[in-house]
Amino acid sequence: MTNEDPDIFGGGSSVLLVNVIVNGKKGSIYIDESGKIGETCEGTNAGLKSEAEFIIDGNGAIATPGFTNTHTHAAMSLLRGYADDMHLQQWLSEKIWPLEAHLTGEDVYRGTELACIEMIRSGTIAFNDMYFFMDQAAKAVDEMGMKAVLCHGFIDFGDEAKRESEIKATEALYSHVKGMNNPRIKMATGPHAPYTVSREGLTWCSEFSKEKDVHLHIHLSETETEVKECIEQHGKKPAELLEECGCLTNKTIAAHCCWLDDAECELLGKYGVSPSHNPASNMKLAGGRAMPYQKLLDAGANPTLGTDGCSSNNNLDILEEVKFAALLQKFFWNSDTVLPANEAYDMITSAGAKALGFGPGRIEKGAPADIVLIRTDVACNTPLYNPVSNIIYSCGSNAVDTVICDGRVLMHENTIPGEEEILKKASETAFDLVRRKEDAG
Ligand SMILES: C[C@H]1O[C@@H](n2cnc3c(N)ncnc32)[C@H](O)[C@@H]1O
Numbered sequence: 001m002t003n004e005d006p007d008i009f010g011g012g013s014s015v016l017l018v019n020v021i022v023n024g025k026k027g028s029i030y031i032d033e034s035g036k037i038g039e040t041c042e043g044t045n046a047g048l049k050s051e052a053e054f055i056i057d058g059n060g061a062i063a064t065p066g067f068t069n070t071h072t073h074a075a076m077s078l079l080r081g082y083a084d085d086m087h088l089q090q091w092l093s094e095k096i097w098p099l100e101a102h103l104t105g106e107d108v109y110r111g112t113e114l115a116c117i118e119m120i121r122s123g124t125i126a127f128n129d130m131y132f133f134m135d136q137a138a139k140a141v142d143e144m145g146m147k148a149v150l151c152h153g154f155i156d157f158g159d160e161a162k163r164e165s166e167i168k169a170t171e172a173l174y175s176h177v178k179g180m181n182n183p184r185i186k187m188a189t190g191p192h193a194p195y196t197v198s199r200e201g202l203t204w205c206s207e208f209s210k211e212k213d214v215h216l217h218i219h220l221s222e223t224e225t226e227v228k229e230c231i232e233q234h235g236k237k238p239a240e241l242l243e244e245c246g247c248l249t250n251k252t253i254a255a256h257c258c259w260l261d262d263a264e265c266e267l268l269g270k271y272g273v274s275p276s277h278n279p280a281s282n283m284k285l286a287g288g289r290a291m292p293y294q295k296l297l298d299a300g301a302n303p304t305l306g307t308d309g310c311s312s313n314n315n316l317d318i319l320e321e322v323k324f325a326a327l328l329q330k331f332f333w334n335s336d337t338v339l340p341a342n343e344a345y346d347m348i349t350s351a352g353a354k355a356l357g358f359g360p361g362r363i364e365k366g367a368p369a370d371i372v373l374i375r376t377d378v379a380c381n382t383p384l385y386n387p388v389s390n391i392i393y394s395c396g397s398n399a400v401d402t403v404i405c406d407g408r409v410l411m412h413e414n415t416i417p418g419e420e421e422i423l424k425k426a427s428e429t430a431f432d433l434v435r436r437k438e439d440a441g
């Protein structure tokens with residue numbers, strides 16, 4: 001690839017991608033100054049060459065729509081490797097939550113920057129994030145040039161005072177994001193899970209989401225224990241409880257969904273919910289069951305893919321995740337045809353983009369220019385019978401060369417501006433967080 005000018009990272013410029021494989025054919029893609037795809041055509045299109053401020057020679061790369069990660073806790077990148085090989089409830093209550101009690105806004109800013117670097121490196125352009133101090137997450141996303149739906153993790157454990165403070169945090173995030181007026185950044189309500197949020201809390205979140213027309217992001221049926229406890233406590237299965245509280249809509253993203261039964265899959269389908277499959281996290285925390293992908297799809301839900309946070313994964317590599325998804329579905333459901341490559345590809349492109357409301361997730365005229373170039377002059381792409389097969393089953397993120405989000409180049413020739421400094425700061429911040437916790441006893 002030819003263009004060495006560092007200004008290519010600035011954004012707001014027209015860019016012509018030449019010598020790429022787009023929608024299965026050799027061609028070029030013109031991106032206009034507003035960050036939209038002007039046109040795609042076969043050949044190099046000499047006419048457009050004079051108009052474009054930058055020309056990127058893809059050298060035969062595959063141009064794919066950028067990928068979407070529909071469930072993560074980005075700033076948990078700071079907790080990577082902090083607590084592994086534990087049972088989920090013990091992991092959360094004995095290790096993760098006590099450390100998170102010492103988190104600051106600065107930690108979340110640095111952790112989210114680190115997460116963005118990692119996501120960009122695997123071709124991710126958008127993500128759905130649930131954490132704390134989300135104004136600081138928004139700052140990092142704004143600067144890094146990605147797209148995100150951000151929510152404050154709302155946890156009340158049935159306590160009214162706690163609920164009031166979670167409501168305030170959610171309202172504050174709404175005002176903050178509105179004030180940023182950045183179309184790449186949206187907010188959602190984030191009731192953590194049916195086992196950490198009261199009926200009143202769930203209902204408040206669903207009503208707020210409807211009133212403000214924003215997404216709702218929740219963990220659903222990750223473990224068998226939480227399903228049993230939900231039935232004991234509420235006399236209902238988790239998805240039924242969410243329906244009763246108004247939490248199921250086509251703007252709902254439900255992470256995990258491992259233990260849903262057939263009737264619950266039908267409920268998610270009826271409301272057009274987007275389930276987020278998190279195979280690496282589920283395997284690592286030994287959830288014991290894979291999301292019923294085929295049942296959810298057949299019921300009319302919009303299955304998508306997420307990495308979960310870095311302390312249960314332990315990375316944010318969507319290309320690794322999508323291979324895990326395609327393999328886990330086949331292994332767990334004992335079916336060699338379930339979740340074929342083209343459907344796995346849809347999960348991280350069109351379905352993910354639809355879930356978060358960020359364009360069609362396809363390379364077509366008028367769509368946001370969210371485009372990733374994947375090198376073909378590498379072993380994992382040789383031979384190239386079928387680009388989609390290679391992306392799902394053989395490519396590692398080391399083949400990702402260039403990442404463009406809303407027309408802004410975030411990575412080019414494997415370089416992300418400022419990366420070294422971001423990694424250094426994140427490492428210092430992580431050690432400082434652990435030290436603060438230890439000092440507090
Ligand atoms: C937003 C909240 O969600 C927690 N969190 C992180 N990973 C998981 C998981 N697999 N299941 C449930 N909660 C999780 C974070 O640690 C934070 O406390």
Ligand SMILES: [Zn+2]
Nearest residue numbers: 219255308309
């Ligand atoms: Zn999670």
